[in-house]
Amino acid sequence: MLQQTVKNFNINFNVLNNRNTFSSGDPMTGHISFELTKETKITSITMALTGKAKVHWSTGGGGRERRRRHYSAKLDFFNLKSVIVQGNSATGGTATFQPGTHVYPFTCQLPQGDFPSAFRGVHGQIAYTLTVGINRPWHMSKDFVTELNFVNHTDTNQPELRAPLSGSNNMTLCCLWCASGPITMTVSVEKKAFIPGETVKIICYFRNASSQRATPKVRLQQKQVFYTHNKAHKRMIFKSFASVTGQLVSAHTSDVHTVIMLTIPLSASLSISNCSIMDVEYFIEVSLSVTASPDLTVLFPIILCDTPVNTHPPPYL
Incomplete structure (x- = not known):
């Protein structure tokens, strides 16, 4: 199984400030690292940067006369995708990785926009995530997700x-x-x-x-x-x-x-x-x-x- 093949996966960011926060338009650089326990064929290593909000709550319930009603809403702020490693087309789109530690740098940029700060509340959340997927032939993608501490800059000159x-x-x-x-x-x-x-x-x-x-x-x-x-x-x-x-x-x-x-x-x-x-x-x-x-x-x-x-x-x- 992939969980046994890939060990010690890490996403490491080059921090921009002492609070380890990101904001609209900021560059994001860093590297991913992982260990393979055996020789492994990989078609690609992909990266997805997403920002979204969702809410959900319910009312009623507890009896035939009070049906439970659900309320929800979702927003997608952005969904950016890129490839960190691409398999060799000459070998059918796969690459063979040897056992040991593998390190790959990445770079991307958060889009410009008036996006709200990250938040987790009682009935909803605003989340910004970086997802790295390791894709193997005839296997489901294994995703590693890291949440970003995203903040919306306030114009303090008001x-x-x-x-x-x-x-x-x-x-x-x-x-x-x-x-x-x-x-x-x-x-x-x-x-x-x-x-x-x-x-x-x-x-x-x-x-x-x-x-x-x-x-x-x-x-x-x-x-x-x-x-x-x-x-x-x-x-x-x-x-x-x-x-x-x-x-x-x-x-x-x-x-x-x-x-x-x-x-x-x-x-x-x-x-x-x-x-x-x-x-x-x-x-x-x-x-x-x-x-x-x-x-x-x-x-x-x-x-x-x-x-x-x-x-x-x-x-x-």
């Missing part, structure tokens, strides 16, 4: 990504016919765009004129939205990535100033807004919790991108 965000909210606690003093909060975030691993500085001003203590909390929320074609149907999933609890705000206090630092996990995927069947959005949720009352909340939509965004505009040249 002024709205550098601008600070701010918001406020207030509420009054009620107990039967009594009403306490209002609780108010004003919150600001230094900018809109961040990279995974970056720490967000949230500046908070609280005024608690009530008789209850309030607990501030900051959360990073991710929203995944999956669509069928033409967005006729959709499925929405929320996921909490990180949270930090601040110091208690005592009753009957005013002008309380606090700074809460929230680190975005390195595992967080990038925002996606350029795929017709999938969106990935992020929100920073700042809330004040009071016993037996709804939370007082301010939401900030943010963007996770691959390039750091400076909060100050670039110098005029």
